[in-house]
Amino acid sequence: MMRFLAIASSEMRILRRNRWLFTATLIMVLFALALTFAGSAPTGSLGVDMLTVSVASMTTLSVYLAPLLALMISFDAIAGDADRGSLALLLSYPAGRGEVLLGKFAAHLAALGFAMLIGFGTAGAVAAWYGGAGPESLMALARLIATSILLGGVFLTLGYLMSALSKTATAAAGMSAGLWLVFVVLFDLGLLGAVVMDEGGVFTRQVFPWVMVANPADAFRVWNVAASEGVALTSGMAGAANALPDWAAPVSLLLWPFIGFAAARLVFRRIEP
Amino acid sequence: MTDKALEISSVSKDRGKVRVLDDVTLTVQPGERVALLGHNGAGKSTLIKSVLGLTPIHGGAIRVAGAKPGSGKARTATAYLPEAVSFHPALTGREQLTLFARLSGEKADVPGLLARVGLGEAMDRRIGAYSKGMRQRLGLAQVLLGHPKVALLDEPTSGLDPISRQDLYAIIDELAAQGTAVLIASHALTEVEARTDRIAIMRKGVLVADDTLEGLSARAGLKTKLRIRATQNADAVAAEIGGTRINGASVEILCGPDQKMAELRRITQLGEAVADVEITPPRLEDLYRHYAQEAGQ
Numbered sequence: 001m002m003r004f005l006a007i008a009s010s011e012m013r014i015l016r017r018n019r020w021l022f023t024a025t026l027i028m029v030l031f032a033l034a035l036t037f038a039g040s041a042p043t044g045s046l047g048v049d050m051l052t053v054s055v056a057s058m059t060t061l062s063v064y065l066a067p068l069l070a071l072m073i074s075f076d077a078i079a080g081d082a083d084r085g086s087l088a089l090l091l092s093y094p095a096g097r098g099e100v101l102l103g104k105f106a107a108h109l110a111a112l113g114f115a116m117l118i119g120f121g122t123a124g125a126v127a128a129w130y131g132g133a134g135p136e137s138l139m140a141l142a143r144l145i146a147t148s149i150l151l152g153g154v155f156l157t158l159g160y161l162m163s164a165l166s167k168t169a170t171a172a173a174g175m176s177a178g179l180w181l182v183f184v185v186l187f188d189l190g191l192l193g194a195v196v197m198d199e200g201g202v203f204t205r206q207v208f209p210w211v212m213v214a215n216p217a218d219a220f221r222v223w224n225v226a227a228s229e230g231v232a233l234t235s236g237m238a239g240a241a242n243a244l245p246d247w248a249a250p251v252s253l254l255l256w257p258f259i260g261f262a263a264a265r266l267v268f269r270r271i272e273p
Numbered sequence: 274m275t276d277k278a279l280e281i282s283s284v285s286k287d288r289g290k291v292r293v294l295d296d297v298t299l300t301v302q303p304g305e306r307v308a309l310l311g312h313n314g315a316g317k318s319t320l321i322k323s324v325l326g327l328t329p330i331h332g333g334a335i336r337v338a339g340a341k342p343g344s345g346k347a348r349t350a351t352a353y354l355p356e357a358v359s360f361h362p363a364l365t366g367r368e369q370l371t372l373f374a375r376l377s378g379e380k381a382d383v384p385g386l387l388a389r390v391g392l393g394e395a396m397d398r399r400i401g402a403y404s405k406g407m408r409q410r411l412g413l414a415q416v417l418l419g420h421p422k423v424a425l426l427d428e429p430t431s432g433l434d435p436i437s438r439q440d441l442y443a444i445i446d447e448l449a450a451q452g453t454a455v456l457i458a459s460h461a462l463t464e465v466e467a468r469t470d471r472i473a474i475m476r477k478g479v480l481v482a483d484d485t486l487e488g489l490s491a492r493a494g495l496k497t498k499l500r501i502r503a504t505q506n507a508d509a510v511a512a513e514i515g516g517t518r519i520n521g522a523s524v525e526i527l528c529g530p531d532q533k534m535a536e537l538r539r540i541t542q543l544g545e546a547v548a549d550v551e552i553t554p555p556r557l558e559d560l561y562r563h564y565a566q567e568a569g570q
Contacts, residue, residue: 006375010368017363017399084359089412092325092353093376094345272328 007103028119050131074159157260278454285332311475352421362401
């Protein structure tokens with residue numbers, strides 16, 4: 001426990017010192033505010049408050065930004081130490097490899113959570129101030145923040161996996177960029193292509209929703225959309241979400257951090273520094 | 274408590290088809306300083322990583338303070354200094370060493386240790402601003418954490434200036450004095466010569482020598498070189514005592530260590546004809562060349 005805390009506090013200090021925490025929080029605040037103001041137009045026509053619209057826009061933003069920010073911290077976690085030659089030294093200490101990885105994860109998740117909370121929180125507060133908010137839209141905001149942290153957590157563990165798989169930090173950065181592209185962009189494009197080809201057949205009705213929700217980024221989107229009628233209305237994603245049982249997206253998103261961590265831990269264990 | 278801090282017996286390791294460690298047996302007693310010499314790729318670092326439990330071995334056994342490599346007990350008993358180590362540039366020396374102290378579970382006097390290795394003034398500066406030598410000193414400071422039973426130092430002098438090297442060996446002596454078994458992998462032969470109790474030489478994964486410097490010289494049978502400078506006629510001196518004339522004024526004789534005094538007496542009998550005698554015993558460099566290249570001959 002002592003060692004886990006030692007690693008976590010040291011990682012946290014690094015994130016604060018190299019301005020990652022500050023930069024990430026600033027990015028979140030700026031993007032969230034920009035989307036809140038730009039997306040405030042349709043409020044009247046849909047009959048929902050401004051915070052609901054804001055949450056819908058920020059959900060779309062978070063699908064791209066949360067994985068990106070997470071990968072930006074995590075790609076260096078193992079490969080960076082290996083590059084510097086300090087990985088062998090670190091592993092010669094009594095801390096186990098799982099403990100090392102968990103310590104880093106705790107610090108990185110806390111930093112990510114801080115950036116999300118401040119970013120979305122600020123934008124949410126501004127939207128509520130100007131355009132009003134109700135219990136339902138506040139709930140949607142809380143859900144957005146919680147699921148964004150969860151989504152970030154998934155990509156933290158996937159970043160560790162990339163970091164453990166590659167020999168250098170540069171290679172890990174490249175692989176992480178590729179991973180982001182696949183999960184966040186190409187996966188959806190591929191599915192879209194398949195649906196168009198299928199022309200409303202069995203694939204579209206039976207298989208497609210499940211394949212989609214297996215991707216953590218899409219599970220995040222579906223969860224936020226399905227849980228709030230207002231958000232679904234403003235984001236126009238109700239169709240796909242309705243085809244799935246309510247538990248599908250939460251289960252996918254909650255399972256992924258464990259899968260990612262286990263995979264990273266497995267590869268990390270085999271590394272000979 | 275066992276009387277051997279580090280015990281490596283018949284250890285073998287394969288990497289693909291290449292045998293990188295072949296039946297290596299080496300023990301280090303508490304308080305003993307052993308130098309591990311060898312070319313690049315001879316298997317020194319691999320042996321050290323096997324002792325740390327960072328890489329698996331495929332034959333033989335290793336005991337660190339009586340425990341299996343990589344076990345909690347072995348890790349606690351071991352201190353390690355990797356070759357050309359660096360640390361996260363955003364942390365200060367004090368923060369980095371504090372992290373290591375907390376990882377090792379020791380209550381340590383961090384500022385005191387940093388002052389001991391000469392980083393007293395730089396401890397609150399970021400490691401990113403450190404020179405290579407300063408990073409090496411920081412690495413050395415973490416070796417001193419707690420009271421390790423075994424210290425494994427991989428090329429500890431690389432990047433250090435001559436003064437720092439003196440400091441380094443003073444610290445190694447201190448470690449040995451408190452009962453730590455010290456294994457130093459090195460290229461710096463002349464330093465190792467004066468500062469270690471025993472010398473082990475590796476060649477292509479095989480331990481080809483493991484003895485004191487005197488023992489190694491005796492076994493290698495390397496000749497001591499006597500160079501005699503003649504007062505006037507080098508040819509006459511050469512004719513009188515044998516040996517080869519190497520330039521206008523000098524004659525050279527090679528002899529075993531046991532015949533050295535006999536030869537010297539013969540030379541002094543020449544009286545006025547000899548101006549000077551220079552004696553060169555075999556150096557570690559010659560020994561190293563002898564053992565590390567034996568197979569090539």
